[in-house]
Amino acid sequence: MPSSQHTPRTVTLLGSTGSIGTQALDVVRAHPDRFTVTGLAAGGADPVAIAGQVLETGAGAVALARPEAAAPVAEAIEAGARAAGRAVPDVEILTGAQAATTLASRGSDVVLNGITGSVGLGPTLAALGAGSTLALANKESLVVGGDLVRRAQVRDDQIVPVDSEHSAIAQCLRSGTRPEVARLVLTASGGPFRGRSRAELTAVTAEQALAHPTWSMGPVVTINSATMVNKCLELIEAHLLFDVPVDRIAVVVHPQSVVHSMVEFVDGSTIAQASPPDMRLPIALGLSWPERLDPVGTPCDWSRATSWTFEPLDESVFRAVALARAAVAASATHPAVLNAANEECVEAFLGGRIGFLEIVETVERVLGEHEGTSAAGLSLESVLEAETWARARAQEVLRAG
Structure with missing residues (x-):
């Protein structure tokens, strides 16, 4: 049964309305004595869902990637509070591309990064720099940032993986x-x-x-x-x-x-x-590491x-795994290029503009054209430059057919 012998850990949830975020809230809900949610970050497409999370958790700050979502979220929080007969909470709303990074930099005990894509790199670096334990579900930020992420760690056990395989x-x-x-x-x-x-x-x-x-x-x-x-x-x-x-x-x-x-x-x-x-098990370990919570999942x-x-x-047939080994061997920025080119190709496939096999074929071509940066010369700027080049080059290849 949940224990009351622990001081609750403060938690910031990035990607709170996504699959990882909502399941993390399941874990928090089951163990209210172990965790206090202080911040939430989401894109902003579902103001009612975000407002519901704010009212349930009591989070004092919300980061929204879409600035236009601020007013609808504030209105939904007010409407939800009044409907429940509660006072309207004072919630700080941050907006824009850097909002999640700002929130992650505030030093909560645990930052769960459940954002999808390489946009999670900024929040990952911010959380590590603030000394928070990083429960990392955003694999792309580590793949893209590589040694940048490892250098940002202030202690060896600071990153706890949330992907089920790495957990x-x-x-x-x-x-x-x-x-x-x-x-x-x-x-x-x-x-x-x-x-x-x-x-x-x-x-x-x-x-x-x-x-x-x-x-x-x-x-x-x-x-x-x-x-x-x-x-x-x-x-x-x-x-x-x-x-x-x-x-x-x-x-x-x-x-x-x-x-x-x-x-x-x-x-x-x-x-x-x-x-x-059941992703709640690795999520729970990410929040409570190195301890296990009781209960979490069914054995x-x-x-x-x-x-x-x-x-x-x-x-x-599935050539992507070989690309991983080639990217790591090639240079410090090749993994970032691989990820960025893939994101562009997945978007094109979902939009019906390319075939399934063209995803990896295009990534392989773009990867082969990248000149690369050494680990010694790696910086956030060089990573972003490599990503920008990869996205542009992938789009050129896709347009050329």
Whole structure:
């Protein structure tokens, strides 16, 4: 049962109305004695949802990416409070592209970064600079920022991964010392197109690609899962988080999505973390690390017969994972280029302007044209320049057909 022996941690939720944010609020709701939400950040497309979160959590500050959302959110907060017979709370509303970064810089105990895309880099750096524990669900900020993010850390344990795969690895690593680690093994569901040939993928639609067999996620992450770009980004993230070379990180397809990832040790032992697919478990660990909360999720049911299968990833069909290894080997800015080009291609695919296979093909072409920046010369400006170039070049390639 929830314990009252802990001082509540203050929490800032970035991406509060998205999948990660709403599930994080489920965790907070179940453990009100452990967490106090002080800030929320969202795009602003759903003012009523944001207002409801403010009134439920008592958050004193809200960051909205869309400036035009400020008035509707303020009105929804006032209307919600009056309808509940409550006093209208005094809520600070920040707006604009830097609003989430400003909010993340205020030093709450934990900042959960659930923003989608490389726009999460600024808030990631701000949270680390403020000394907050960063519960990181925004893999793109680490992939794009790389050594910038690692340099921003003020303590070794400051980043707690929220992706289910990296959370699993972090848990498994408690079973041995770092010199004892032989390999990291990332599991992949295989997405909606597991087992198909490249020829069978030429005509798939966005609707088909969005039909993930296991997880409910946002559209960009779901398409990335279908192309295996998600696993490509996760491989880079694992390399950066755990300081393991990319050639010692394997990817294996596990359709049941119960074993979330594994660590293989030098003595031949492999430690796996298993639980039914439920993002609330890694989210809860991100908020409470290194402690576990009770309760969070439902464990595996060992009273029923079940089978788990594992199979190698067909990299001749899903070429994105190979791009991850190539990007890491090429330069400090190649991962940023990979991510930015992919975001442009996913948008084009969802808009019906390109085919499914063209996503990774275009990313590969743009990646091959990038000159790159060394780790020594890496700066926020060089990362942003590389991203800008990649987006423009991807758009040129897509327009040329």
